[in-house]
Amino acid sequence: MYFYLPIYKETKEQFEARYEKAFIKRVSELEDQTSGDVSARMKLMMKDQLAKEMGRSWQENHAIGWIRIGKGKGGFTFILSKSNPEKPRSPKRYFDLIPPDKCYGSYHVISFESCTNSGAVLKRFESIFSEIVEDTPFKGCFVDYSQIKNLADFIDWKSLIEV
Secondary structure, three states: OOEEEEEEOOOHHHHHHHHHHHHHHHHHHHHHHHOOOOOHHHHHHHHHHHHHHHOOOHHHHOEEEEEEEEEEOOEEEEEEEEOOOOOOOOOOOOOEEOOHHHOOOEOOEEEOOOOOOHHHHHHHHHHHHHHHHHHOOOOOOEEOOHHHHHHHHHOOHHHHHHO
16 A cells, blocks of 8 residues: 655645735736736736746645655555655656655654554644654645545554554
């Protein structure tokens, strides 16, 4: 079992707020220059240009790193990798592995044996992810673990951890 979880510089809401703020600023600047209303067609063109500059999709294009979660004896392994710094908005995953001594959890099995239900497993994942974004090169970032949240109730965690 593997999960590839993206690490983002900002949450989706933060990105969308920054996008809207930049769009409103551009529209107001154009209104000041033309001293009038901006047509709907012009606004669409401005939104398209802004989307090209900021990256069209927050979901894939703004991942600055990845966490690969794999199965280990009595727990899970967490392998961290950075995205390619030369192509920060590339939709593909480029892995530049972080050495195990440089970050929390990399290549080590973290025990989940004390977790008895999906709620306990999710809390354990949350604590690991909060430590990852505090103690690694991803300080202040956001780990999107919605994949695990959405599947948590459908996975038999106890038998998965024990194997």
